[in-house]
Amino acid sequence: MMIKDEIHGNIYFNELEERIVDTPDFQRLRRIKQMAFTYLVYPxxxxxxxEHSIGVFHLASVLSRKLGLNEDDAQKVRLFALLHDIGHLPFSHESEKVLEPHLGTHENIGRKKVLDxxxxxxxxxxWNAEEIxxxxxxKIGQVVCSDLGADRMDYLVRDSANTxxxxxxxDTERIIHTMEMEENETANGGSLLITEGGLEAAESLLIARFLMFSTVYLHRTVRIAAAIYHKAIQGAISEGFELEKFTTMNDDEILSVLSGxxxxxxxxxxxxxxxxxKEAFSFKPSETDPEKLQMKIKKLEDAFKQxxxxxxxxxYPSGFFKPIDFKIKFDTGIVEPISRISDIVAALxxxxxxxxxxxxxxxxxxxxxxxxxxxxxAIPN
Known part of the structure; x- marks a missing residue:
């Protein structure tokens, strides 16, 4: 089977991969937006x-060849890449932010969905589904989910193109071309690293990620829409809605249910x-402890309502911009975290x-x- 993708062109699937793509659980992903409510700002x-899953699948295939993985390991990586987001709830991370304490992460949901x-x-x-x-x-899973993995590269390029x-x-080609797997004695050790010739391309990935977060993913209108959706979910929880239904529904279905x-x-x-x-105002909190900050936010919210x-x-955008710190391998053989050698990382x-x-x-x-x-x-901090 071949699918023509807007970002990567022709993407090819073997018979096993085609059977997985054609399952109802995978086809459900067609009706879950990658960027949740961002379409309200960027149509x-x-x-x-x-689309994202098949894009990650493609990049993971390219990376597997570049890193010289054997045939079995390459197939495992392709399957893992294809399935890495199968557990996403409607509107992706926006449901997860509220429902993770009840349902677990989308990775946990996906694992259960696949195995059962x-x-x-x-x-x-x-193959062994649990191993996949x-x-x-x-170690080979880093091809998909590391800081330099196929997942991150695809969503940055795809989200940019569609917004x-x-x-x-x-420059995904340059990053992949200069990528190596770090040697490590432990079975699960090691990680992807960039050789010296790819330093600038790697820095551009960091800059791109920062700018996409600060100007697109966390655009004020997107934040407001997401916060309103969170309130809808919390309302459903308060009325005893069966939360497991989120794991089988898509975006339109959950809005239809919540509207009732x-x-x-x-x-x-x-x-x-x-x-x-609308945004009334914003302020920079001085509280750095996440739990204490949430308590103060709740207190402020209640005070305004009353x-x-x-x-x-x-x-408050918790987990706004989690730092990443992949490694650079110099021509001399020395390996250093990019945070030690790049002023850009500190500036970001x-x-x-x-x-x-x-x-x-x-x-x-x-x-x-x-x-x-x-x-x-003065706003309470």
Whole structure:
């Protein structure tokens, strides 16, 4: 089977891979947006987890050949790449942010979905499904999920192309060409590294990731839409909605269900009609402990609700920009973390810290009053 992809061109699948792609669990990914509510700001951002999964599959295949993996290991990597996102909930990470304490991560959901379902049955005919789904913890799994892996490269390039911004443009060919697998004595040790000739291309990946996060993934309107969706899910939880249903539904199905739940319906209507809350004000928190910060955010949210008798959401982008620190191998054979040799890494970290802010959002008609409140009084930190 061959699929023509907008980013990578023709992508080829063998018979086993085709059977997996044709399962209902994999086809469900066609109806889960890769970038959740980003389409409300960037109308082209309607691509799906299906497209991303086959893109990661393709890049993992290319990387496997470059790294000289044997035939069996290369096939395992291809299968793992194909299935790495099969457990995503509707609207991808936005559901997971609320439901992880109840359902686990999308990796855990995907592992269970595969091992207990049709995909696992197909895999077990010739491979070990459990081994494939646990490849993240193996050395060869780094081809997909490391800081330099196929997953990160595909989403940066694909998301950039579909939003129409230039920030995510990276030289994937150069990065792959200069990539090696670090030698390590332990079975699961070692990681992907870049040789000296690829340093600038690797730095461009870091810059692209930072800019995509700060200007696209965390655009203020995207943050507001996501926060409204989180409130809809929380409303469903409060009314006893069976959360396991999230693992089988797609984007449209979950919005349809949530629209019928009284405490969630108004939030769904706001999303569907793009009648979103507005940013009243933002501020940089001084609290650095995540748990204490969340407690203070909840206290501030409750205080605004009580005073103004309206719905107010206070949100902070936790896990905004997790640092990555892959290795560079110099021509002399010395291997160093990029954070030690690149001024760009330190600059990005400093810039990221400055941009993280708590956002207070509310209905448009209340924005001016609440905004004035933020200007008049010191915000509790």
């Amino acid at each position: 082209g951002a309607n691509h799906t987890r299906f 379902g049709e995909v696992g049955t197909i895999l077990n005919e010739s 789904m646990n490849l993240e913890n193996a 129409g911004v230039a920030y995510g443009v990276i 739940i009284p405490s969630a319906s108004s939030y769904v209507s706001a999303l569907l009609g793009r009648k979103l809350y 005073k103004y008798k309206c719905d107010v959401i206070v949100e 970290k400093t810039s990221e810290e400055k941009r993280r802010k708590v956002m207070v959002m509310c209905p448009e008609e209340m924005r001016d009053k609440i905004s004035e409140e933020g200007k008049r009084h």
